Amino acid sequence: MAAGDPPEDRADDTDRAGTRDTGTRDTGATGTRDTGTAGRSDVRDRAGDADKGFTEAQAKAADPSSAGEWQDLRAKFDTAKQWLGGGTTNVFFGEARVGSLGDHYATAGVASAHSAHFGVVVNSGPVPAAMLADIRESYVEPARYGHLRAVLESHQVVVIRAPDGTGRTATALRLLDDLCREGVLKLDPDVNLKTVDGSAFSGLRGYLLESLDPEQARELRAFHAERLCALMKDKGCMLVVIADDRTPLPVEDIGHLVVDDLGEVEPSALIRRHLDWGLSAVESPRAGAAVLDLPEVREIVTALTPDVPRRQLADLGALLVDVATGRIDVEVVRERYSATSRANFVSWFDQQTDVEQRAFVIALAVFNDEPVHLVSGAATMLADLVKEVELPRRADRGRALFATPLSRRLEDARAEVVEDTERTRIGNVTVRKARFRDDRYPALVLAHLCTEYDQGLTVVTRWLRELGGALGGRVRVRAGMAAGFLSTYDFFGIHHEVVQPWADADDPYTRDAAVAALQFPSDHPALGRVVHKLLDAWLRDRENWSRRKTAARALGSTTAASPAAVLRLLKRTARHVDWTTAFMIGESVSDLLCRVDDPVQVLDALVAWSDDDEFPLRRETALLAVLVASNYLTVSVAESAEKWPALLWLAEDGEPARSRVVLLFARMLQTADFLGRGYEHLRRWLRLAQRDRTLRAPVARLLFDIGTEMDDLDSVRHYVETWGAGRGGPADAARAVLDHFDEGAN
Incomplete structure (x- = not known):
C-alpha cells in the first residue's frame, strides 16, 4: 500500500486545487516548467527536448534489448556479490505454476538453509516466511536464550x-x-x-x-x-x-x-544440527554420523573453541554436507578449517612480493571466475599503477613480457583455469576463466588489504575508480562490487574517492558501477541507515542530476530501506524528473517487484501515482514504470513453453493483484501519450498466445477486463480483430480472445 507523502512532498502538493501545473512536462535538470506563456525560443527548445526525451523513454521501455541489458546487469550483480561472500538478489519471478503465487517464494535446500544462518541479511519490511522456517530448523539456542526470552516476554522490548x-x-x-x-x-x-x-x-x-x-x-x-x-x-x-x-x-x-551476552553455543552441537538438516534436504540423514566420525573431521571439531563465530560453524556444517554427498573431498574442509589456515593464508599472501604477481592476485580477487584475458589485463593495469609509486623513474618500470608463464602465475596464486560456456548476443562461446581454488580467497584478499596494507589500498582504490569508467559491463560491476566490499571497512573514504565520482558521471554505465558499490554497505546493519540517508540526499539534489539518476536506479536494488520507504522516496522524486530519471524510477520499480514478498504493495503505489488527481509528471512516471515492468519482467511457468509477462501472471493469480493490473493498463490506454505503446504491449501478449496455447485464455480474460474497465471494449475488440487479420498475424489467438469477448457479452 502506498504510504502518504513525507512533509516536503506535501509542501510541494499544496497548490493542487489552485496553481498546480496543467500538464506541461518538466524540461530538464533545472526543474523549470514550460508554462506556455512567452513563446521564447529557449522555452520552446526545452519543451522540445522534454518531448523527445519522453518519446525516447517510451521507446526504450518497449525495447526487448533494454530488458536484456537490465536482466544481464542483475545477473552480474549477483555473481560479483556471491564471489565476495554476499547473498543473491531475491528474484521471486522464477519457476512457477499457474495459480501458485507464493509457492515459489520458499527457497528449500541446503543453500537456502545455510544462507539463513551464515551471514543473515534481512531486507527492511516483512521477513520472508521461508527464512524464518530455515532458521527454525537450523537454530541452536545459546546458553542465555531463556533469559533473553524472559526479558522480551516481560517488557515486550529487548536490546541485544x-x-x-x-x-x-x-x-x-x-x-x-x-x-x-x-x-x-x-x-x-x-x-x-x-x-x-x-x-x-x-x-x-x-x-x-x-x-x-x-x-x-x-x-x-x-x-x-x-x-x-x-x-x-x-x-x-x-x-x-x-x-x-x-x-x-x-x-x-x-x-x-x-x-549483553547471548551465551556460548557448543560448536559440535551447531555443526551437527546444520549437518543433519542439510542432509535431510537430500534425504541422507544417516550420513551425518559417518562424516563426523572421520578422523580429519574429528580433529577439526575438537580444535574449535566456543568463541568461533556462529557463521563459520554454519559454513563448516554446509561443507560437511558436501563431503557426505560426495561433492567435495574432506581434505578441502581440512585445509579451510585447520588451526593454521589463517596463518597459512597470511604467509602465502605476504610471499607474493613480485609486483606483477601481487597485482595478479588482487585482480583475481576482484575478477574471480572471469575470463583469463580480463584478469590479466586488469592485473597489468594495477601493476603499472603500483610501479608509478614504487619506481618513480620511468626507465625502471619495464616488464619482461615472457618471463613468467600464466601457469606459474596461477600456481603461485593458488588458482586454476577452467573452461566454461558463456552466452553472448550471437550465441554461446567457450571461454577460459581464472579462479581461486578456494572460493574464500576473493574476500580474504580484499579484507587483508584493508587491514594490513593501507598504502597499497590507496593504489588499489585508484585502480578501481578507473575500472569503473572502463568499457565492459562486467568490468564496471566487478570494480563497483569490490569497492562496495572495501567500503564496509572504510565507507566514507571509499565513498568520496570512488563511489561519488562514479555517481556524478554523465555516462550511465559508469553510474552502474556506483549502484553496484552500494550493494554491500546497504546490506550491512550499521551502514544501511547511512546508505539510506545518502540516497535520500542525492534525490533531493536538483543541481546534480547525475546523482539523482544514480539514486533513483539504486533504490530498487539496494536493501537499506523497506519497500514502503523506497516507494515513498520514488514518489517524491517523480514530482520533479527528467525522462532519464523517470526511466530509472521505472527500473527501480521493476527491481522492487522482483524482491518484495507482496508485489501488490508496488502495484498499489503505481495506482496511487497514476491517479487523475496526481501531478502530470508523477502520473506519466507511473505509467512509464508500468511499461518498463511489463517489458522487463517474465515468469517461467511449468505448464507453458513461453515465459509469461509477469504482470499478466500476477493478474491471473487473482485479487487483489488483478484489479490493480487491469486498472493500470486501462489508464495507460486512456492516456493519449501512452495509448500507442499500451496497445503494442497487448499485441505482444497476443503474439505470445499465438505461439503458446496455454496463454490464450489468460490473455483473453485480461484484455476483456481491461476493455470493461475502460468502458471501451469495442476499441480493444477492434485492435484484436485488426492484428489477427493481418498477414502472418496471430489469427488463432485473436479468435480465442474474440470468442471470450462474445461469451462475456452474452
Missing part, C-alpha cells in the same frame, strides 16, 4: 548487545518468530525509537531494528524506554533491537532491557 558473528540477528529472528504469531518485520534503519509512534506497529507481530545508531543509543532515557514498552504492549507487538558490543548504552536508564 553482542559482537558481530555471534548469531545475534538469527537469534533475534528466532525469538520473534517463536513469540509472535502474525510474522516478523524489520524496521527501516532510520527509525527513531524516541519518537516512533503506533502507526509503525500493528497486529501480534514481531519487529526487529537490526542496528541501533550509536548517537540515538546515547540519547535514550528511562522515559523513552517506558514509552516504547507501553506502546508495544498496547499494540500487542514485540520489539528486538540489536546494538553492536561497542555501542555505549545508558544502562542506568534502560539496563533492564539490555542483554
